[in-house]
Amino acid sequence: MYWKRLLTRRWMKIPVFVCCLIPVSLLAWKAFHQDLGANPIEFITHATGDWTIRFLAITLAVSPLRRLLGLPDLIRFRRMLGLFAFFYGCLHFMTYLWLDKFFDFHEIVKDVEKRPFITAGFVGFVAMAPLALTSTAGWIRRLGGRRWQLLHRLIYLSACAGVVHYYWLVKSDVRKPLMYAGIVFVLFAERAVAAFRKPRSKLEAWTLKKPGGADTASTSKPRASSSVGRGDNAT
Amino acid sequence: MLVKRGADIRYSEVTPKTAYLNRRRFLATVPLAGAALFTTRARAAAKLAAVKGPFSTDEKPTPFQDVSTYNNFYEFGTGKDEPARNAGSLKTSPWSIQVEGAVAKPKVFDLDAVMKLAPLEERIYRHRCVEAWSIVVPWIGFPLNALIKAVEPTAKARYVAFQSLYDSKYMLSERAAGIDFPYVEGLRMDEAMHPLALLCFGMYGQVLPNQDGAPVRLVVPWKYGFKSIKSIVRIKFVEKEPPTTWNLSYMREYGFYSNVNPTVDHPRWSQATERRLGEFYKRKTLMFNGYADQVASLYTGMDLRKYY
Numbered sequence A: 001m002y003w004k005r006l007l008t009r010r011w012m013k014i015p016v017f018v019c020c021l022i023p024v025s026l027l028a029w030k031a032f033h034q035d036l037g038a039n040p041i042e043f044i045t046h047a048t049g050d051w052t053i054r055f056l057a058i059t060l061a062v063s064p065l066r067r068l069l070g071l072p073d074l075i076r077f078r079r080m081l082g083l084f085a086f087f088y089g090c091l092h093f094m095t096y097l098w099l100d101k102f103f104d105f106h107e108i109v110k111d112v113e114k115r116p117f118i119t120a121g122f123v124g125f126v127a128m129a130p131l132a133l134t135s136t137a138g139w140i141r142r143l144g145g146r147r148w149q150l151l152h153r154l155i156y157l158s159a160c161a162g163v164v165h166y167y168w169l170v171k172s173d174v175r176k177p178l179m180y181a182g183i184v185f186v187l188f189a190e191r192a193v194a195a196f197r198k199p200r201s202k203l204e205a206w207t208l209k210k211p212g213g214a215d216t217a218s219t220s221k222p223r224a225s226s227s228v229g230r231g232d233n234a235t
Numbered sequence B: 001m002l003v004k005r006g007a008d009i010r011y012s013e014v015t016p017k018t019a020y021l022n023r024r025r026f027l028a029t030v031p032l033a034g035a036a037l038f039t040t041r042a043r044a045a046a047k048l049a050a051v052k053g054p055f056s057t058d059e060k061p062t063p064f065q066d067v068s069t070y071n072n073f074y075e076f077g078t079g080k081d082e083p084a085r086n087a088g089s090l091k092t093s094p095w096s097i098q099v100e101g102a103v104a105k106p107k108v109f110d111l112d113a114v115m116k117l118a119p120l121e122e123r124i125y126r127h128r129c130v131e132a133w134s135i136v137v138p139w140i141g142f143p144l145n146a147l148i149k150a151v152e153p154t155a156k157a158r159y160v161a162f163q164s165l166y167d168s169k170y171m172l173s174e175r176a177a178g179i180d181f182p183y184v185e186g187l188r189m190d191e192a193m194h195p196l197a198l199l200c201f202g203m204y205g206q207v208l209p210n211q212d213g214a215p216v217r218l219v220v221p222w223k224y225g226f227k228s229i230k231s232i233v234r235i236k237f238v239e240k241e242p243p244t245t246w247n248l249s250y251m252r253e254y255g256f257y258s259n260v261n262p263t264v265d266h267p268r269w270s271q272a273t274e275r276r277l278g279e280f281y282k283r284k285t286l287m288f289n290g291y292a293d294q295v296a297s298l299y300t301g302m303d304l305r306k307y308y
Helices: A002-007 A010-020 A022-032 A040-069 A072-100 A105-114 A116-133 A137-143 A145-152 A154-169 A175-196 A202-207 A216-220 B023-045 B082-089 B111-115 B144-151 B189-193 B245-249 B292-299
Strands: B096-101 B107-110 B121-128 B133-143 B159-164 B184-188 B198-203 B217-219 B232-238 B273-276
Touching: A002 A072, A010 A022, A010 A072, A022 A040, A022 A072, A040 A072, A040 A154, A040 A175, A072 A116, A105 A116, A116 A145, A116 A154, A137 A145, A145 A154, A154 A175, B096 B111, B107 B111, B121 B217, B133 B144, B144 B189, B144 B198, B159 B189, B184 B189, B184 B245, B189 B292
Parallel strands: B096 B232, B133 B273
Antiparallel strands: B096 B107, B121 B133, B133 B198, B159 B184, B159 B232, B198 B217
């Protein structure tokens, strides 16, 4: 199929990258036109928070989609998507630090004590940092595929913390936090199912972990260049 | 009720109507409530005359645009911008208020009859939400005690209970909102009789927009905003402390009194500071929202940590 081949094109990362920038561009556009509503800082906080959890979910959706759609090449975009989750997380955190608290650390410490949802959000954010840091091919080599993969399971913690953060924050209408909880649950459940099932198709055999880990990308995959040496069997 | 059109446009200068009906909002509203939009707009344009009343702050009123698009009115959606979009379906005329309970003269008032009970005053009050944001609003109404005196409460009337309109046909379900409907609130009798407590029909020189609690609401400026119940249909005088909506749902977080108090935090956030809409930096929250001189005596001897 043509569009399957399209996924492997080198330049495909560019439109994906541009798409990932749309939310922040819209926010900047609205801010420039003073169109952020009556409480702009709250608007920015909510928008960046929403996009953090959305990008976490999108990143977590890569592996299930690879299996379900038979599109292993989707792995090429996972690092970028994960880094965008971190990017929006940074914006969200900076909004809190700067626009909400004005770097008043005494106030922040009190806040963290007082508001468990801040703590949950902070845990989710901090858990993303080492993943962003070790997202390069060099770090995968240095850590070794297996350890790298183990470390990057922290994204599960981030996603859970993000959902809890949202759930604890709302006053009474929990529909949206529950929706994200549902999405994350489905993405986790797919992994559980995939892990328990025996490999039947070629694809599944291909996706399954090989012993040794570190160089799986290059050994199991003919187009090493497209996967940039990522531990692409990480689920 | 003095309703005229045109002429005096003191407050509409603050809010350009073009901004009110900007393209995006228009497109968002049309599919939902086509005709209702025009009802809302007609209402928003209806002037309400009032004389200057006491207790007004000299702080700058928050722009009408903000006060009418950033609302908590869960019956019309839990997002801040949703009531402005959805409240067009609220039918504010005819409107009656049932006043009953421990009173000598229980009565079902027509809205116009209520509005004739006392001269309408404009009072510029600070309004502090429990969510730590605040606004300054030129309300139009008269002291609630004028209505209370008219129905002659008996000795058994120790509290006043209020109830909002609820119609599941066009309002949010309890399940979705996460709180029980109809919305109920209450005041102790001495609080309700306090001259600051306002029965409110308008703001910014015009009748209340639906999303701000049309056609009649309470304004209790020394308490968190949720005590100022909107779209009142029933008032009952009772002997025991009446149930209140947010207290029913989350007892630990919202008390019956809910006086603005910077020293008693909400279990999930600090109440020491607030963001005044339109301001960049947060400001310190004042005891009783700055009305301590007027109302502190109501609570002498009470532990405000216990009676939050």
